[in-house]
Amino acid sequence: MIRSKLPNVGTTIFTRMSQLAAQTGALNLSQGFPDFDAPPALLEAVSRHVSAGHNQYAPMTGLPVLREQVAAKIARLYGVQVDAEQEITITPGATEAIFCAIQAVIQPGDEVIVFDPCYDSYAPAVALAGGRCVHLQLSDGDFRIDWQAFSDALTPRTRLVVLNSPHNPSGALITREDLDQLAALIAGRDLYLLSDEVYEHLVYDGVQHASVLAHEALYARAFVVSSFGKTYHVTGWKTGYVIAPPALSAELRKVHQYVNFCGVTPLQWALADFMAEHPAHVEELPGFYQAKRDLFCDLLHTSRFRFTRAAGTYFQLVDYSAIRPDLDDVQMALWLTREHGVASIPVSVFYQQPIPAQRLVRLCFAKREETLRQAAEKLCAI
Numbered sequence: 001m002i003r004s005k006l007p008n009v010g011t012t013i014f015t016r017m018s019q020l021a022a023q024t025g026a027l028n029l030s031q032g033f034p035d036f037d038a039p040p041a042l043l044e045a046v047s048r049h050v051s052a053g054h055n056q057y058a059p060m061t062g063l064p065v066l067r068e069q070v071a072a073k074i075a076r077l078y079g080v081q082v083d084a085e086q087e088i089t090i091t092p093g094a095t096e097a098i099f100c101a102i103q104a105v106i107q108p109g110d111e112v113i114v115f116d117p118c119y120d121s122y123a124p125a126v127a128l129a130g131g132r133c134v135h136l137q138l139s140d141g142d143f144r145i146d147w148q149a150f151s152d153a154l155t156p157r158t159r160l161v162v163l164n165s166p167h168n169p170s171g172a173l174i175t176r177e178d179l180d181q182l183a184a185l186i187a188g189r190d191l192y193l194l195s196d197e198v199y200e201h202l203v204y205d206g207v208q209h210a211s212v213l214a215h216e217a218l219y220a221r222a223f224v225v226s227s228f229g230k231t232y233h234v235t236g237w238k239t240g241y242v243i244a245p246p247a248l249s250a251e252l253r254k255v256h257q258y259v260n261f262c263g264v265t266p267l268q269w270a271l272a273d274f275m276a277e278h279p280a281h282v283e284e285l286p287g288f289y290q291a292k293r294d295l296f297c298d299l300l301h302t303s304r305f306r307f308t309r310a311a312g313t314y315f316q317l318v319d320y321s322a323i324r325p326d327l328d329d330v331q332m333a334l335w336l337t338r339e340h341g342v343a344s345i346p347v348s349v350f351y352q353q354p355i356p357a358q359r360l361v362r363l364c365f366a367k368r369e370e371t372l373r374q375a376a377e378k379l380c381a382i
Ligand code: PMP
Pocket: 032, 092, 093, 094, 095, 096, 119, 164, 168, 196, 198, 226, 227, 228, 229, 235, 238, 239, 240
């Protein structure tokens, strides 16, 4: 008998729904990834660097040229200077950065506050570090943080708070006022912050992303995580980064050097070239994805799904209570895939205690226009 360290963990919903979509031939709007390719210049840069012999280990902290590009982007977008040498670490995916940050600061018995619905990788990483997640719920409907409930949940054992904005799965955004509230509530406490900002460039309707990087008091105790996968349409490259003040970065690197040691070398070279040559890519992303969101939502207008347009990310939540209120969301996601040819993600899987009356599934709109039209046609016919 294996004494499992993760007895309650199975195969993730993303793997299961993508497999079901493949088996049934459904359009896959479940797992979050684009069905279009990255910019040709980025792809060409990979071949160039592979051919040029950039195929051995990268430095443990990431290629200096890529870290410099990340620092330049942050200075440009958020108006803050981070030290590329001491504060930026390139990681094999945001997932590895999240895992390492949690292992670096969580001791057995520590509590970690997470907000449900929350991304699936946080809780297992906390469990492996011997910590305990304290799950608070975002408000049902607009997915905002209840700061009173947060304040009530703080204990001397609280060691880490995990934020995620733009938020997966809801698309909701944390505001600068939220960050100020948080800073006031944790002032003087011995705890850290993990800010998952992998969708930092996917914020719509002219709103500015409120990054923890631009909040001095919070950044002083934060790990801020991002993912090149989302920003450059290359989720399969599993390349991300984490930014933290020097002392925190040093602790994180102690873990990172034994989890994976470094990220993939030619991909880092290619990203550095592309960022240098196409700095406007990140500024163009909101418009690019907002057009997809709006096309999809306009097409769904005549369906029986109800929704509020996502404020960020490439996910759109839809409420199906006018269609099959008798089904819970897992049943609904299976029914939609098998009977109507569109795969989605049920939202309840992101909760420790799902809200019984909630009837929401998540649809990924990082898709070609043709895919979005086909999906909307199927969804409107239900
Ligand atoms: N955090 C969130 C909220 C995500 O949606 C994802 C998506 N994959 C990740 C982290 C992990 O990113 P990566 O693929 O770069 O590991």
